[in-house]
Amino acid sequence: xxxxxxxxxxxxxxxxxxxxxxxxxxxxxxxxxxxxxxxxxxxxxxxxxxxxxxxxxxxxxxxxxxxxxxxxxxxxxxxxxxxxxxxxxxxxxxxxxxxxxxxxxxxxxxxxxxxxxxxxxxxxxxxxxxxxxxxxxxxxxxxxxxxx
Ligand code: DQA
Numbered sequence: 001x002x003x004x005x006x007x008x009x010x011x012x013x014x015x016x017x018x019x020x021x022x023x024x025x026x027x028x029x030x031x032x033x034x035x036x037x038x039x040x041x042x043x044x045x046x047x048x049x050x051x052x053x054x055x056x057x058x059x060x061x062x063x064x065x066x067x068x069x070x071x072x073x074x075x076x077x078x079x080x081x082x083x084x085x086x087x088x089x090x091x092x093x094x095x096x097x098x099x100x101x102x103x104x105x106x107x108x109x110x111x112x113x114x115x116x117x118x119x120x121x122x123x124x125x126x127x128x129x130x131x132x133x134x135x136x137x138x139x140x141x142x143x144x145x146x147x148x
Contacts, residue, residue, distance in 0.1 A: 073131070
């Protein structure tokens with residue numbers, strides 16, 4: 001069994017109603033359902049959303065005790081949370097950063113991720129499917145590294 005912690009950062013609880021022209025019409029609950037469906041048997045998905053930096057950090061720390069990988073949309077924390085970056089680096093779980101929007105085509109402050117350098121990769125710009133693409137990459141990485 002491969003266990004994946006999915007973390008959704010601030011304001012993502014508003015998905016489906018928030019700035020739909022940027023983030024689309026799909027709710028967070030629907031994304032979580034799609035992830036579970038895509039994961040299939042043999043993969044457990046546990047999804048948590050928080051608007052609080054410390055709560056996200058606590059979940060990352062806790063993930064060290066049970067998870068095999070981390071799929072995370074850190075929301076705006078992407079661009080400035082050194083604390084979340086240090087948590088990801090500290091637990092050393094393979095991590096994929098995902099964004100619904102293409103952060104590189106938006107405001108300059110979104111072009112930089114302080115978290116991406118401690119991740120195995122970043123997916124950005126495919127709407128809710130960024131999560132599915134991120135999960136696929138994360139599971140491939142975990143499977144290949146287990147086979148080693
Ligand atoms: C986001 C991009 C961030 O810049 C923004 O602050 C978000 C959502 C995305 O998924 O596109 O809250 O992470």
